[in-house]
Amino acid sequence: MTLILDLLRDAFEEVKLPPSIYESKKIINKVGLNYTKIDTCPNDCTLYLGDGEKDLDACKHCGKSRWKPNKKNKVAAKVLRYFPLKPRLKRLFTCCKTAKHMGWHASQSNKDGLIRHPRDGEAWKTFDLMHPDFTSNPRNVRLGLATDGFNPFVTFSSTYSILPVFLTPYNLPPWMCMKHTSLILSMTIPGKHTPGNNIDVYLRPLVEELKEPWNDGVETFDSSTNETFRM
Template sequence: MLVDVCPTKQCLPENHYQATKLVSTLGLEVEKIDCCVNGCLLYYKEDISLTECRVCQAPRYVPRRKGMGYHKDVPHKRMFYFPINPRLQRLYALEESASQMRWHRNNKSNPNILRHPSDGKAWKHFDEVYLDFALESSNVRLGLCSDGFTPYT
């Protein structure tokens, strides 16, 4: 379906392997991290070798069926971590997107009009509290928002 709507069909990868290979050349890898089935532990860093959760003792892997031969252990739950540093570096690599990343500093508006988060009280308060951070226009402020759901369950 995507091939039908894309004007340059030769640019699209033909399968999942080619798409993964294309993304990996961009430096935008993903890290897969196993999680506890109940969401209480990430099997990461010092806990990477555990086979059961040290909080609730739930098994990490789905039990293997008898007579199926040798297969890799399959975790009950897995999360995908997208490191932010390479993505921010890609945004600053091109002058056009880098100038847009500094838009909040270069395009000050009327202080009585709210048209960007940088015009809000929270942004201005942050700039007052962390003056060294605010002085560098290329520093990035990240926001975390949720609509009431728990993203890890």
Template structure:
């Protein structure tokens, strides 16, 4: 995200360009974002640190109920970006696809373990990243702010 100068600038939108008029039009305007910033000032002092949302839901890719199959994409959304681009497909990350004859159920944690390990590493240590806008490297960290799902997926994701 930071290798393209235009995208590197867009990654700071929540900090530098977001209107501060009291209206809620982006998660950064909400209380959860502000509470997170007050609880984790070291993270929030660099606006390039990434705030993510995770979404997952199952579907039958064959469009027929006579074939028993379930596919669960796990997507990450980048909330550093403005509302008009953060939900565009080119800015979403398909983290994994969980295929199977049925939904993963309570075993979804087995599939999510590698993703959780990477997110923990990005939270605790970060990763050295090049910022093409400023022409310098920085230690980018990331956090998972929210999960977005329907109630059956929420039951699975929360264990």
């Protein structure tokens, strides 16, 4: 990575780039792009998360050891990498060019009845009727979740599979919300095998974090209107 940074500095002399991967990580942490490591049961039974679980040495469901065998130091056998969501949602309103589109779904009418965006569907309209308080502010964020496994080591004939979980901000218009720059990486679920129905175990930190903005809201600055609101 440091060699790539050296190459980019030679190609773009006018751009100020960090001198090393270490300095790059420090910059990433400052803008809120860091992640949390959460140890998991190798059999996908549970996460070592919370007061009653984070100090355990074995899974309370299947008894499988939390640690890799034959290691001097305790090294977790399986680790979930979770990217905190609230800073990323706030950042949608930091750039005025993005912030002004976060209410698009409520400001543009669908005149011909065709479905070009989730807001045109019956599920969206039913949700609006069920939750009028949420719907009253069009800036409140609506997210779609998607995941699929892939093998990052296919060229090495490995069967290892990892699952990234992405969130799509559906407040944005269709020509923006599905761009890769708009997708939010929520977590990477480790392999070797896909968790199947146990994926709910890994989604636990995301669900717990979503409860706060859903129940109480999060103070957020909207750069397009220069005001603070509860998202």
